[in-house]
Amino acid sequence: MAVPRTLQAIERRFLPADLRERxxxxxxxxxxxxxxxxxxxxxxxxxxAGLFTPLYERWFRVTSHGVENVPQQGGAVLAANHSGTIxxxxxxxxxxxxxxxxxxxxxxxxxxxxxxxxPAISILFGRCGAVGGSxxxxxxxxxRGELVGVFPEGLPAIGKPWxxxxxxxEWREGHAEMAIRHGVPIxxxxxxxxxxxxxxxTRIESIKLFGLPYLPIxxxxxxxPVHYHLWYGEPIxxxxxxxxxxxxxxxxxxxxxxxxxxxxxxxxxxxxxxxEGVFR
Amino acid sequence: xxxxxxxxxxxxxxxxxxxxxxxxxxQVGHVLALGVEDTPEGLPSSPKLTYAQxxxxxxxxxxxxxxxxxxxxxxxxxxxxxxxxSANDEGGSIHRLNVESTRLLLRLAAxxxxxxxxxxxxxxxxxxxxxxxPQVLREDHPLExxxxxxxxxxxxVEADVVACxxxxxxxxxxxxxxxxxxxxxxxxxxxxDWVRARVSxxxxxxxxxxxxxxxxxxxxxxxxxxxxxxxxxxxVPGADTLPLSALAQRHGRSCVxxxxxxxxxxxxxxxxxxSADFRYDLNAHRFHFxxxxxxxxxxxxxxxxxxxxxxxxxx
Numbered sequence: 001m002a003v004p005r006t007l008q009a010i011e012r013r014f015l016p017a018d019l020r021e022r023x024x025x026x027x028x029x030x031x032x033x034x035x036x037x038x039x040x041x042x043x044x045x046x047x048x049a050g051l052f053t054p055l056y057e058r059w060f061r062v063t064s065h066g067v068e069n070v071p072q073q074g075g076a077v078l079a080a081n082h083s084g085t086i087x088x089x090x091x092x093x094x095x096x097x098x099x100x101x102x103x104x105x106x107x108x109x110x111x112x113x114x115x116x117x118x119p120a121i122s123i124l125f126g127r128c129g130a131v132g133g134s135x136x137x138x139x140x141x142x143x144r145g146e147l148v149g150v151f152p153e154g155l156p157a158i159g160k161p162w163x164x165x166x167x168x169x170e171w172r173e174g175h176a177e178m179a180i181r182h183g184v185p186i187x188x189x190x191x192x193x194x195x196x197x198x199x200x201x202t203r204i205e206s207i208k209l210f211g212l213p214y215l216p217i218x219x220x221x222x223x224x225p226v227h228y229h230l231w232y233g234e235p236i237x238x239x240x241x242x243x244x245x246x247x248x249x250x251x252x253x254x255x256x257x258x259x260x261x262x263x264x265x266x267x268x269x270x271x272x273x274x275x276e277g278v279f280r
Numbered sequence: 281x282x283x284x285x286x287x288x289x290x291x292x293x294x295x296x297x298x299x300x301x302x303x304x305x306x307q308v309g310h311v312l313a314l315g316v317e318d319t320p321e322g323l324p325s326s327p328k329l330t331y332a333q334x335x336x337x338x339x340x341x342x343x344x345x346x347x348x349x350x351x352x353x354x355x356x357x358x359x360x361x362x363x364x365x366s367a368n369d370e371g372g373s374i375h376r377l378n379v380e381s382t383r384l385l386l387r388l389a390a391x392x393x394x395x396x397x398x399x400x401x402x403x404x405x406x407x408x409x410x411x412x413x414p415q416v417l418r419e420d421h422p423l424e425x426x427x428x429x430x431x432x433x434x435x436x437v438e439a440d441v442v443a444c445x446x447x448x449x450x451x452x453x454x455x456x457x458x459x460x461x462x463x464x465x466x467x468x469x470x471x472x473d474w475v476r477a478r479v480s481x482x483x484x485x486x487x488x489x490x491x492x493x494x495x496x497x498x499x500x501x502x503x504x505x506x507x508x509x510x511x512x513x514x515x516v517p518g519a520d521t522l523p524l525s526a527l528a529q530r531h532g533r534s535c536v537x538x539x540x541x542x543x544x545x546x547x548x549x550x551x552x553x554x555s556a557d558f559r560y561d562l563n564a565h566r567f568h569f570x571x572x573x574x575x576x577x578x579x580x581x582x583x584x585x586x587x588x589x590x591x592x593x594x595x
């Protein structure tokens with residue numbers, strides 16, 4: 001399916017010329033028809049980068065700190081805090097990494113399964129490199145040396161109450177296990193701004209559309225123009241500190257995941273302390 | 281050492297291509313081609329080739345085959361590719377061809393001292409495709425054991441399991457090749473029939489990736505299996521991985537999206553009016569979620585890499 005004309009028009013209108021030029025260097029493991037095995041396509045990446053540009057540059061005015069910590073090549077796991085009712089945090093990280101890596105790298109964001117049940121959204125996200133949250137996909141991508149973006153708090157985090165913003169929910173451990181198994185580092189990321197973008201008013205537990213555990217009711221009809229700050233921490237050298245055989249040791253994996261959580265929490269603390277305000 | 285090979289399903293397009301490739305292979309001493317037809321249409325004539333007519337649905341035909349031509353020609357390798365192709369046929373007779381023939385061939389082959397290798401051509405349709413499944417499937421992926429699955433799938437799963445359960449337990453090296461969909465006419469390819477219609481329908485909002493295998497690559501993988509001494513289950517991916525919409529486009533077809541719940545009734549109507557083979561209930565999951573076979577084991581064990589792309593009317 002070619003990129004829809006509307007998206008092409010948005011790309012022409014908003015995608016900065018220098019980024020368009022750099023995206024020509026985008027490398028995809030294409031076995032012959034322009035798509036990788038997961039459905040990633042270079043034209044869709046350009047179109048999505050154009051689509052996200054007004055949000056990235058004007059609405060959320062994303063400021064990036066320490067993005068040089070993202071490896072320019074080879075596999076790595078990017079682990080971030082998660083919130084905001086809709087996954088704008090994932091889109092901003094995806095866009096930020098694309099803009100700050102040379103040649104540009106696509107973050108393969110791991111989504112909850114229900115996203116693949118959403119008509120059209122599943123195509124857009126899939127063509128931009130996102131994948132369903134199965135161990136098999138995670139495993140495959142790291143084996144190919146890709147950047148895999150995860151939110152270890154998972155789906156429960158997107159409906160965090162206002163009073164719990166920037167407090168990390170239960171931190172899952174699968175990302176640490178995969179990083180150890182594949183000998184890749186983990187880059188902790190704190191997303192500042194996202195947890196205030198769309199406060200949840202209430203949630204309707206009885207409505208479970210497309211596999212969502214509940215229907216969140218936001219307090220505002222559109223996301224607030226909060227100032228996003230993306231803080232990338234120093235990579236946790238899981239590839240040096242552990243051997244792949246330790247991926248089967250639950251205690252080691254728990255310890256590695258706790259290190260990632262502590263790093264993200266420290267980055268959040270720093271990010272909140274250094275920002276001038278929610279909207280500034 | 282030169283192999284002497286029995287090929288079942290030898291009169292299908294894949295069988296014909298495979299027999300031709302075996303005949304050109306200097307390491308193959310003799311080919312016994314098996315088909316249900318009286319005359320072997322499409323098969324070349326060669327002193328290395330013998331054609332035998334046999335109906336694998338009948339147990340006594342299989343017994344006669346193993347006790348007769350197979351023994352006479354000193355066959356040491358059986359390549360079982362025969363599967364009923366039409367998805368709309370169901371019943372005991374189809375099951376006997378798809379499953380019982382595999383079971384009996386394996387049992388008799390295990391008891392025949394000169395037969396050392398058994399290669400079973402399985403199908404990617406045996407894998408369970410769901411929203412939570414990975415998009416690139418390895419050999420240890422769960423199989424489709426749903427009782428609601430059509431016989432076309434259930435038979436393939438059962439035959440695959442029958443072959444797998446013989447591994448290591450009998451004096452026979454068993455290899456199961458789970459092939460991606462062989463995209464060619466008269467091969468029972470659902471997607472070949474899907475693009476045959478002037479307009480190809482897919483569920484609105486979904487455009488999953490599919491992987492297709494050419495006859496040439498399928499034959500190359502089978503040939504590599506004939507020469508291998510390994511015992512394994514191996515995925516055989518094809519060289520073409522693309523979304524459904526691109527597949528229709530490469531065939532010059534319009535790919536129209538319709539609401540998912542209408543897909544089944546519309547294709548049932550088409551089957552009734554045009555005697556088409558495509559069944560939406562058979563394909564519903566893979567028309568929503570991507571499924572591509574991982575080919576690493578095929579590289580490691582067989583040295584097989586997909587290389588022969590399909591030829592597209594509208595590249």
